[in-house]
Amino acid sequence: MLLLLFAPMYGILAAVVSKPIIDMGWDAGIAIFGLRPMDLIGVGLPAVLLIWMASSAAGRPRPMQFLGIWCAYLLCSLLGALMMAVGGDMVGSLSFMFRILNGFVGFYMFQTYFADRDRFKKLLLAMLIGGLVPMLMGFYESVTGDLFRVRQGVGDQIRIAxxxxxSIAYRYFAYIxxxxIGLYWVYFTPKSxxxxWLLAAYAIIALVVLxxxxxxxxxxxxxxxxxLGSIAARRILPVLVLGVVLVTVNSFMAGEVFDEVSTTFLKETSVLSGEEDTDRLFSGRVGGWKSQLDYWSDGTLENKLFGGRGGGRDAKGGGHNDYIRALxxxxxxxxxxxxxxxxVLGFRIFQRxxxxxxxxxxxxxxxxCMWIIDSIGxxxxxxxxxxxxxxxxxxxAMRGVKGLGDDKRKNEVVVPRRVRDLKRSPE
Structure with missing residues (x-):
C-alpha cells in the first residue's frame, strides 16, 4: 500500500506480482481490522488510485474515454449498495461496491501508468513473474497427481486447485x-x-495448468x-501446427486429452441428446438461474428496479451468472x-x-470475449x-502504447496510384 501511495506505478506492479501469492491465504485466518490480505488489496488499490485520479493529472489518462458510461454504471451500483446497507448488510454492501470499483479503476489503471514502451515492458515482466508460483504449483499437481485440494469436476474428473x-484462480492466472508471454514475444522478441525456449516452456506449463x-x-x-490470433497474424499455419501437435499428444496419451475435453462437456451433450433435463446445462447452473430469478421476482418494486438483494448468498453469486448477479x-x-x-465497450473494441x-x-x-463467456457461467x-x-x-488497447510500432500503418500517407503516375510523368 505504501508503494501505491508514493509510487503508484510500482505499487501496481507489486500488486500484479503478489496477488497470486496473496490469494493463497484466503483461509489463513489472518486479518487486519477484519480484512484478510486479499481483501486489503481489493480495497486499498482502488481507494488509493481513486485518490490519485482525483488529485493529480498524472493519476488519470487524458482524455478519460467512456467516463460517462462508467459513471452511470457506478451510480447504479452505488444505489444497489445503499439498498443493501439499508437492508442491514453493511459488510456485503461495502464488499460489493469495492469489487465494482476495481473494474472502474482497472479500466484506467494500465492506460495511465503503462502507456509507453518501457513501462509496458515492466508490466509484462510483472505478469510473467507473478505467474511463476501458481503455474509451477499447478504443473506439479498435474504431473505428479499430488493435489493440495481436491475439486470435483464433471463425472470422475478431478480439477486442480x-x-x-x-480452480477458477488457476484459470485466471493461466490467462494472465x-x-x-504472448505480448512479450511479439513486442520484445528476445534475441537469445x-x-x-524458456518462454515457450513457460507457455506449455501454463497450457497444461489451463x-x-x-x-x-x-x-x-x-x-x-x-x-482471433490467426486472423490478426493472417496465418493459418501456426493453428494447423498446433492442431497436429494436439493430435500427436492425444495419441501419445492414448486418447486421454480428447476424452477429458469430451467429459467436460458431458452434461451439455447429455441435454442435447435428451438424456438429461435442461436444468442440468452448464453443470446444473440453469436450475440455479431459475431459482435466482424467482428470488428476484419475489422482491419489492424498489428491489426490482434498484437491487439491494445482497444478503449473504447474493453478495457474490447470482446463481453463477453475472447478469443475474447484476439484476x-x-x-x-x-x-x-x-x-x-x-x-459500448464491445463495439469499440471490435471496431478497432x-x-x-x-x-x-x-x-x-x-x-x-473471455469476459462474455465467463459472465454466462x-x-x-x-x-x-x-x-x-x-x-x-x-x-x-483503446489508448495505445507509445513506441510499440503499432501506429506505423496509421501514420503512412497512402498516395493513390494515379497521383504517383502523374508525379513520374515528364512535364
Whole structure:
C-alpha cells in the first residue's frame, strides 16, 4: 500500500506480482481490522488510485474515454449498495461496491501508468513473474497427481486447485501468464535462443495448468483466442501446427486429452441428446438461474428496479451468472447499465480490431470475449484481479502504447496510384 501511495506505478506492479501469492491465504485466518490480505488489496488499490485520479493529472489518462458510461454504471451500483446497507448488510454492501470499483479503476489503471514502451515492458515482466508460483504449483499437481485440494469436476474428473479457494484462480492466472508471454514475444522478441525456449516452456506449463482445470469456459476461450490470433497474424499455419501437435499428444496419451475435453462437456451433450433435463446445462447452473430469478421476482418494486438483494448468498453469486448477479444487486436499471457498458465497450473494441489488427487490439478482443463467456457461467465482476487484467488491457488497447510500432500503418500517407503516375510523368 505504501508503494501505491508514493509510487503508484510500482505499487501496481507489486500488486500484479503478489496477488497470486496473496490469494493463497484466503483461509489463513489472518486479518487486519477484519480484512484478510486479499481483501486489503481489493480495497486499498482502488481507494488509493481513486485518490490519485482525483488529485493529480498524472493519476488519470487524458482524455478519460467512456467516463460517462462508467459513471452511470457506478451510480447504479452505488444505489444497489445503499439498498443493501439499508437492508442491514453493511459488510456485503461495502464488499460489493469495492469489487465494482476495481473494474472502474482497472479500466484506467494500465492506460495511465503503462502507456509507453518501457513501462509496458515492466508490466509484462510483472505478469510473467507473478505467474511463476501458481503455474509451477499447478504443473506439479498435474504431473505428479499430488493435489493440495481436491475439486470435483464433471463425472470422475478431478480439477486442480492448488492452495486457492477453487480452480477458477488457476484459470485466471493461466490467462494472465499466457497473455504476458504472448505480448512479450511479439513486442520484445528476445534475441537469445535460450530466452525463447524458456518462454515457450513457460507457455506449455501454463497450457497444461489451463487444461487440468477442465473448464468449459477455458476451452472455449482458448479456441476463440486461437481464432482471433490467426486472423490478426493472417496465418493459418501456426493453428494447423498446433492442431497436429494436439493430435500427436492425444495419441501419445492414448486418447486421454480428447476424452477429458469430451467429459467436460458431458452434461451439455447429455441435454442435447435428451438424456438429461435442461436444468442440468452448464453443470446444473440453469436450475440455479431459475431459482435466482424467482428470488428476484419475489422482491419489492424498489428491489426490482434498484437491487439491494445482497444478503449473504447474493453478495457474490447470482446463481453463477453475472447478469443475474447484476439484476439482484443493482436491479433492472443497474442490469441495463451493465449491458450498455459491455455493448459500448464491445463495439469499440471490435471496431478497432477490424480496422487495425495489431496484437494489443487482438488481446483486447480476446479478453472481451473471455469476459462474455465467463459472465454466462460465473461472475467475473466480483474477481478483482480478473477485472484489472481484462479492463486494464481493454483500456490500454483503446489508448495505445507509445513506441510499440503499432501506429506505423496509421501514420503512412497512402498516395493513390494515379497521383504517383502523374508525379513520374515528364512535364
Amino acid at each position: 492448488g492452495l486457492y479457494h477453487n 501468464t499466457l497473455t504476458g 535462443q535460450l530466452k525463447k 487444461y487440468r482445470v477442465y473448464s468449459k469456459a477455458g476451452f472455449a476461450s482458448l479456441a476463440l483466442a486461437l481464432l 439482484l444487486q443493482t436491479g433492472s436499471i443497474g442490469l441495463a447499465a451493465y449491458i450498455l457498458l459491455l455493448a 480490431f477490424l480496422s487495425d489488427q495489431n496484437w494489443l487490439n487482438t488481446v483486447a478482443a480476446i479478453l472481451y 460465473l461472475t467475473p465482476a466480483v474477481y478483482t484481479h480478473f477485472q484489472w487484467y481484462v479492463w486494464g488491457f481493454v483500456g490500454l
